[in-house]
Amino acid sequence: MSIADEFRTRNFSIYGQWLGILAMILCLALGIANIFTFRPIIIVFCALAIASAFIILFTEVPLLLRICPTSPKFDSFIRKISTNYLRAAVYIIMAVVQFLSVLDVRTSLIAAGVFLSLAGLCYLFAAIRGQEFVNSKTLGGQGVAQMVV
Template sequence: MTLAEELRSRNFSIYGQWTGIICMVLCFALGIANIFHFSIVIVFSVICLVSSFIILFIEVPLLLRICPTSSKFDAFIRRFATNYMRAAVYGVMSLVQWLSLIVDTTSLIAAAVLLLFAAVFYTIAGVKGQGFVGSKTLGGQGVAQMIV
């Protein structure tokens, strides 16, 4: 299945997964960009950076097989296998970035909005009863078994 076919599938978990990949890149970039503030915003930018790496391991399951990680970290990441759990983790990450607005208005609001979109996509997939379907492009369904 190509990327275009995946996006036409009307499966909201695919939309959530690809939005998550965009969130990962955005969180990494905004985390670095906002780390140079001389206020408590530094804490939120570090959280945003950490969120980008958590998203990377959640959305690209192949990395759990090829990267040397601890068994505790693997167990933590594997908790987010369902649409509702992914919606919850994206919702929490979004809430943290929304809370950064209390301190100062920064570009972290873009990460908050996009993380919220990912949470909404996963929530819709859960409500519609769509099972989580990982993108084959990102190492889902069969790709990890072919490599290892």
């Protein structure tokens, strides 16, 4: 199944997963870019954005849990985020954290918050519609993760 075929399924969890990947890239890039503002509060939000990027990476690409050396505690935390409702909650919490960065000074971290919100809303729509969570095969979903021993 190609990416286009996955998008044609109209399963919002697929949309949420791909928006999550975009949000991860933005969190990492904007976290690194804004850390050089040398404002203590913004540095904290940048560190949280970078941490969010790694949480999203391991959540959305399940293959990485098998091939990267991580602690069992971290693995169990990531594996708990398996339903659409929990993923929506995690993304919305990360988005709120990024939106709180505006309290000090406006930065481009708002863009990360917007994409985190969109991903969270997609997962929420999937949960409300009763759609089953489906991993994209391109990102190491069904079949690919089982092949790695």
